[in-house]
Amino acid sequence: MFPQELDDLARMMHELGLRPEDVMKAAGDPAALEQLLNPVGSRAARQQASEPSDIVSTMAGDFEQAKARFDAEKNMPPIPFVAKPREWFLMALQAERQEVLEREKSPHISMKHTIIGTEAHVSTIALEQLERVSLRQMHIRKTHQGKYLLCRIATFPLRVFSIHIPIEDVYGDVCLLELYNYPGTIGASSELVEALFPVGSILAIREPTLKSAARGGDPILRVDCPSNVIWLEPDDKKLVGVKWKTGDHVPNSPRMPSTEEGWKKQGNGHYQNGRHIPAAVSYSRGLKRFPASSVLRLNRAMAYLQLQYYGAALWDCEAVLEHKELPNSLKSKALYRAAQALYGTGNWDEAELRFTAMAAEYPAEATGCQIWIQKCRDRRSEATEGKYNWVTAYKAAQAKPCKMDLADFTGPVKVVSLPSRGGGRGVVAKRDIKFGELLVVSKAFVSCSMDDSANPETHTIINLITNRMDKGYRAVTATKVAERIAGNPKAADAVDQLYAGPSNRLPPSEYNTAPSEKVNVARLLHFDRDVDIRRIEGVLTFNSFATPSLGPARSRSEDKIDEQLHPSSLFLLPSLFNHSCSPNAFWYCLGDVMMIRATCDIPAGNEVFLSYTRGGDSYISRAKDSCLASLLGSCNCSLCTRDRQAGEAVCKQREQLGSKINLGNTDLAIRSHIKKLDETFKDYPTSDRYAVIEAYIELQNHYKARSDYVNVLWTLFKRLEYMGLKVMDTTVRGVLSSSDRDALPIKLVTIGGSQAGSSLGQVGVNACVNIHHVFVGEFDDIARAAKWLKGAVWRKFR
Numbered sequence: 045m046f047p048q049e050l051d052d053l054a055r056m057m058h059e060l061g062l063r064p065e066d067v068m069k070a071a072g073d074p075a076a077l078e079q080l081l082n083p084v085g086s087r088a089a090r091q092q093a094s095e096p097s098d099i100v101s102t103m104a105g106d107f108e109q110a111k112a113r114f115d116a117e118k119n120m121p122p123i124p125f126v127a128k129p130r131e132w133f134l135m136a137l138q139a140e141r142q143e144v145l146e147r148e149k150s151p152h153i154s155m156k157h158t159i160i161g162t163e164a165h166v167s168t169i170a171l172e173q174l175e176r177v178s179l180r181q182m183h184i185r186k187t188h189q190g191k192y193l194l195c196r197i198a199t200f201p202l203r204v205f206s207i208h209i210p211i212e213d214v215y216g217d218v219c220l221l222e223l224y225n226y227p228g229t230i231g232a233s234s235e236l237v238e239a240l241f242p243v244g245s246i247l248a249i250r251e252p253t254l255k256s257a258a259r260g261g262d263p264i265l266r267v268d269c270p271s272n273v274i275w276l277e278p279d280d281k282k283l284v285g286v287k288w289k290t291g292d293h294v295p296n297s298p299r300m301p302s303t304e305e306g307w308k309k310q311g312n313g314h315y316q317n318g319r320h321i322p323a324a325v326s327y328s329r330g331l332k333r334f335p336a337s338s339v340l341r342l343n344r345a346m347a348y349l350q351l352q353y354y355g356a357a358l359w360d361c362e363a364v365l366e367h368k369e370l371p372n373s374l375k376s377k378a379l380y381r382a383a384q385a386l387y388g389t390g391n392w393d394e395a396e397l398r399f400t401a402m403a404a405e406y407p408a409e410a411t412g413c414q415i416w417i418q419k420c421r422d423r424r425s426e427a428t429e430g431k432y433n434w435v436t437a438y439k440a441a442q443a444k445p446c447k448m449d450l451a452d453f454t455g456p457v458k459v460v461s462l463p464s465r466g467g468g469r470g471v472v473a474k475r476d477i478k479f480g481e482l483l484v485v486s487k488a489f490v491s492c493s494m495d496d497s498a499n500p501e502t503h504t505i506i507n508l509i510t511n512r513m514d515k516g517y518r519a520v521t522a523t524k525v526a527e528r529i530a531g532n533p534k535a536a537d538a539v540d541q542l543y544a545g546p547s548n549r550l551p552p553s554e555y556n557t558a559p560s561e562k563v564n565v566a567r568l569l570h571f572d573r574d575v576d577i578r579r580i581e582g583v584l585t586f587n588s589f590a591t592p593s594l595g596p597a598r599s600r601s602e603d604k605i606d607e608q609l610h611p612s613s614l615f616l617l618p619s620l621f622n623h624s625c626s627p628n629a630f631w632y633c634l635g636d637v638m639m640i641r642a643t644c645d646i647p648a649g650n651e652v653f654l655s656y657t658r659g660g661d662s663y664i665s666r667a668k669d670s671c672l673a674s675l676l677g678s679c680n681c682s683l684c685t686r687d688r689q690a691g692e693a694v695c696k697q698r699e700q701l702g703s704k705i706n707l708g709n710t711d712l713a714i715r716s717h718i719k720k721l722d723e724t725f726k727d728y729p730t731s732d733r734y735a736v737i738e739a740y741i742e743l744q745n746h747y748k749a750r751s752d753y754v755n756v757l758w759t760l761f762k763r764l765e766y767m768g769l770k771v772m773d774t775t776v777r778g779v780l781s782s783s784d785r786d787a788l789p790i791k792l793v794t795i796g797g798s799q800a801g802s803s804l805g806q807v808g809v810n811a812c813v814n815i816h817h818v819f820v821g822e823f824d825d826i827a828r829a830a831k832w833l834k835g836a837v838w839r840k841f842r
């Protein structure tokens with residue numbers, strides 16, 4: 045319970061042996077002030093353990109605690125909110141802000157953690173139909189349905205994981221608003237957060253929920269669904285007669301421009317610093333006062349293009365082009381941006397026409413237009429024929445930040461209703477498919493990676509939907525989805541049709557996504573569609589992919605960090621594929637673009653499966669896989685069925701044989717051990733003999749340690765064979781004829797299986813590259829090395 049009046053505060057300080065001077069002195073020293081106000085550590089510090097091991101152990105303990113607390117809270121009665129004294133509240137936040145600012149200067153990777161799957165209330169009632177409520181009338185542990193809270197941003201906001209915004213209501217009572225999933229906030233610096241949430245801004249929070257803080261401390265107003273927050277301009281009719289107890293002016297609030305030029309300057313300032321959402325908001329606010337301003341509208345179109353809100357950019361450009369007496373300089377900009385927007389929406393025919401017309405009318409722009417015209421043609425042939433320049437794409441994917449510009453392609457597959465599958469749908473072959481065929485190319489609907497943060501950070505997530513802990517940029521994908529919907533309201537339909545788990549309503553039995561089109565986003569962040577984060581979290585839990593991109597080899601330690609920084613993406617069509625531990629298709633990514641290829645021949649009408657795990661695991665470890673268990677329950681794929689038929693004893697024997705290879709033994713003994721292991725897989729296709737490939741990797745290391753490179757090559761050939769490929773040239777010495785030189789060293793064989801995906805991916809490519817290295821480094825045989833390198837490249841870019 046917090047004191048209600050300053051008298052109470054003085055009494056409490058007296059009881060604690062504190063004098064006002066102590067507080068004032070400490071105010072100059074944020075750490076001391078923090079200690080004084082909150083001896084167990086600030087909220088920011090609590091959300092920021094210093095060592096990775098701290099955070100992981102804290103999180104493991106937290107998981108059970110958090111779950112127990114959420115469960116317990118559900119059954120606890122609401123209690124009235126009692127406001128903390130304003131001065132204390134603001135001082136504590138000031139200290140917290142100093143900490144955040146200090147941390148931003150530090151070069152270290154910061155660690156954030158969060159909880160998803162809590163009860164996030166989405167308000168679907170229009171503000172006009174809600175009744176105003178004040179903080180004093182509110183209760184903790186309660187969602188105030190039918191009400192809205194009118195408040196102002198009382199001082200500077202800051203980002204911890206969510207955005208912490210100190211707010212005051214009309215009566216001057218204060219509270220912390222914790223805002224999750226808000227567009228533009230991923231990895232945002234303090235500068236960006238302050239630009240997004242200017243001090244003094246007036247907000248109406250629809251159907252607010254007060255919660256007790258995660259680990260004690262002050263209650264918080266937690267908002268998960270960004271559309272629950274409505275921005276009000278000072279002249280809004282809701283504010284007529286509203287008198288703020290603390291006066292009209294909030295200290296530190298920025299002065300708002302009063303002229304068209306002023307709004308343009310504010311927007312341009314944001315734009316030039318890469319703050320595209322605040323820039324678009326500034327232009328929008330300017331346009332509200334100066335609706336005929338072509339300059340503000342064209343600048344907003346530019347910000348929308350940067351944000352990939354192509355439909356919104358197109359709307360603005362076409363609105364400008366309707367003006368009768370548009371100066372030529374503005375007209376050419378509007379035409380150019382409109383054509384770019386059309387390209388972004390995937391309307392390449394129309395975009396090409398516009399660029400062609402533009403090149404004729406404005407010769408100075410002809411060179412730039414020619415580049416765009418070629419891009420339109422490339423995208424069209426990608427989308428219609430599945431023809432891609434993979435080498436160029438691979439190079440583009442190495443850029444940081446990486447924005448891939450490739451068209452989506454849907455090959456010989458279609459989505460059908462499959463009632464036996466969770467979500468009720470799956471993907472089948474439209475015709476007979478050949479091994480290696482390209483089935484789908486799909487640009488991520490959203491993709492989150494380190495590139496999204498001003499400073500690198502790792503994320504650990506308590507996922508209450510699956511009851512497990514997730515890692516990586518998965519924590520911010522919901523924010524990206526909200527960001528996408530903010531500027532593309534129709535995009536919400538695409539997400540809405542994805543499976544969101546058994547506790548959400550079933551998706552429709554078909555999957556139809558409409559191409560994006562012209563749309564009026566007159567006031568960015570004034571959501572036309574309610575953003576139901578609870579459902580989005582469900583969709584992400586059941587559909588997102590951890591998406592490392594193909595790239596140069598990385599060290600083990602880099603990979604360890606990578607795991608913490610895992611990019612996470614949501615793809616649309618790829619989300620419709622069901623799982624098999626022995627899949628017949630394989631996915632991999634170049635940047636934020638996913639490719640799916642067949643790993644064996646697939647007859648027309650057969651279901652096409654991907655593996656949701658990395659492949660190659662034993663039955664026992666697959667059965668323990670918490671990710672698979674939470675997505676599927678128990679797996680009934682062909683491999684799991686075969687393993688179950690083989691029986692528990694055989695599975696255990698395999699596990700033992702696999703782990704007990706004694707590399708100190710003779711070659712003969714090791715080979716016969718591997719043979720025994722192989723025999724436990726009697727009747728399995730070679731590429732489903734998951735433990736054998738691992739055994740050959742060990743044997744390869746054994747030979748390498750003895751510099752026996754002929755046998756190193758033999759084990760590498762064996763590995764390829766167990767990935768479902770046939771090695772066509774097993775020679776290691778002698779002269780190659782010219783026709784042998786040209787022939788590929790490996791052939792695709794049509795067997796699929798759990799390892800077949802690897803043969804098309806990094807593992808298979810690495811095996812070929814290793815063979816190349818042995819021929820160059822140990823045998824000085826450039827001809828064979830070149831042949832194997834061709835094999836690697838052929839597999840990657842086939």
Ligand SMILES: C[S@@+](CC[C@H](N)C(=O)[O-])C[C@H]1O[C@@H](n2cnc3c(N)ncnc32)[C@H](O)[C@@H]1O
Pocket residue numbers: 464465466467468469470542543551586587619620621622623624674675676680681
């Ligand atoms: C990414 S979705 C796959 C598409 C989904 N079937 C749909 O209709 O949208 C993942 C969910 O599909 C279901 N699923 C995937 N593979 C399955 C399988 N082999 N058997 C049954 N259900 C499966 C599970 O419910 C899983 O959580």
